[in-house]
Amino acid sequence: MAMVPRLDLRQSQALVMTPQLRQAIKLLQSSNLEVNAFVEEELERNPLLERDERSLPGPEAGHRVDPLPAQTEGQDSHAAASSDALPDAASGPLDAEWHNVYDNGASYESPYGRGGRADFADELSGVEDLAGTGLTLREHLGEQVRLTFRDPRDRLIGAQLVALVDGAGRLAITDEALAAAMGCEVERVAGVRSRMQRFDPVGMFCRDLRECLAVQLAEHNRLDPAMQALLDNLDLLARRDRLALLQVCGVDSEDLAEMIAELKRLDPKPGASFDAAPAPAVVPDVLMRRAPDFVESGAWILELNPETLPRVLVNRGFHARCQVGARNREDKAFLAEKLQSANWLLKSLEQRATTIIKVAQEIVRRQDGFFRHGVEHLRPLILRDVAEEVEMHESTVSRVTANKYIATPRGTFELKYFFTTAIAGTLGGESHSAEAVRHRIRSMIEAEDPEAVLSDDAIVERLRQEGVDIARRTVAKYRDALRIPSSVQRKREKAVPA
Known part of the structure; x- marks a missing residue:
């Protein structure tokens, strides 16, 4: 068989991920902090980009979202979605193939800027809103060591204990090991540690929970033999074995309830609350408020949060001057x-903003009952439902809702919160949201009679009477996810009213 060269012509299709498309997709699924960090890097890297320092003429009017009519729920609401004044993307949807889109290189400016507050208030934050910087836990303990101990050796042992304590206030090293490491007597280390256990906060430098609680009780002169017996049997308390605790402690039910209530008032991790960092504030991407005619129309107003939108533009004058002074091909290619x-960055930022507000509008329209009446009226929603209405791919909707938050009159929520699975209704009735069912289970258990604790089977029966077709194992799974103990454990716990 002879081998000869041959020229063939073949035609095939392939999806090309250009750098511009990858950039647009990356920005779409990034949080507002990541987008701002990326824009800052581009401002340093690209000399033609600059930050727009111009003041905005006034707040944007936002986008009006009218509720779905009751008779059209479950039907096609594309006409209602298209009636809103949605800004069109300048370069088509993100699902398009960008490698065959012609770009004439014209400068492009983003219409979005910064300003305003996420809580819809007009007043600026005051100095009282700023978090103060206090002493750390180790600095606080170190000051007490210097004020308490005069002997240099005791101060050295105390400093070593401060260095070894963890964030919860526990010590993982024994007195014998520390004494051997420092070359001193065990009694001296034990004495220093015993005095330091009364430092503020009380209960530090203990090796376990029992010792920590005992120190705090001794500080309040409440460490009697019955309480000591209770501390020695914390495993029975964890199992809520009331009868065994009554026998071990030698007290009646009323005294046991008071002892357990006193234990609950103690701090099991005294060091954790002292050095706790403030919770990071969530800056919403979308702001939601009632329309001026909300009582009559029931409409909502949505707008992008200007604080999360980077405000950049292309310096066309600088580009023109550089282009005139370009002397070789490399300079022109660089420009x-x-x-x-x-241009692609600004187009991607506007496309991201447009897509976020478009998806948020459809979510608000679908979950109008939640914003009016609460979580009980949360409807089942999947990505496909929103994707069909906004004419995008499900993957695009998934990227839009990732790490994006909306500030509503009911609080700030992640956009993915509104996507819940459906639980079928009884006798072919309307399906229910899994989140709404979980909330209903929690409400039932919180309102149950201590003398008639609801079992999982009883919860299933009540839910089916309300039109929710749910299995017992599903109720148990939701209850575990809500960190609610079983009916047997709740019955033991409510038998001790502490």
């Missing part, structure tokens, strides 16, 4: 590359 990169 063309930076101009195209700047």
